[in-house]
Amino acid sequence: TTTVPQGMSALLQYNPDGTLEDNVEVLRDAANHVKTGQVTYAVRDTQIDGMTIKNGNYMGLSDGKIAVTDEDQLTVIKELLKDMIDEEEDEIITIIRGEDSSDAIQADIISFLEDHFEDMEVEVHQGDQPVYSYIFSVE
Secondary structure (H helix, E strand, C coil): CCCHHHHHHHHHHCCCCCCHHHHHHHHHHHHHCCEEEEEEECCCCEEECCEEECCCCEEEEECCEEEEEECCHHHHHHHHHHHHCCCCCCCEEEEEEECCCCHHHHHHHHHHHHHHCCCCEEEEEEEEECCCCEEEEEC
């Protein structure tokens, strides 16, 4: 796997009684069905993929590519989630809070998800990871 959410999803599918071949197939399939979003901030001004990113702005990465940037963290989170979620296929959103996450932003995220994606199951975990304020897993 290449992201924490992919690894978590694959780990949950591991069968200690299964064969190596069966486990490889099941774990790979689980990892491939996870979309990963990450929210961090820019440490310098830059231009990437036609986007102008200013020092201190927040960035939303979708499966490793910058999808949105803005000076407001909640705006980035909402746009990132709208970009990631397919209501026809996805069922679960997992939020992993970083060490600089906040209860207020979490409440706003939950409210946004309830208003726009009411059929989605939402889980929240405190990950305390540095660099990424929030990591999202969409399955």
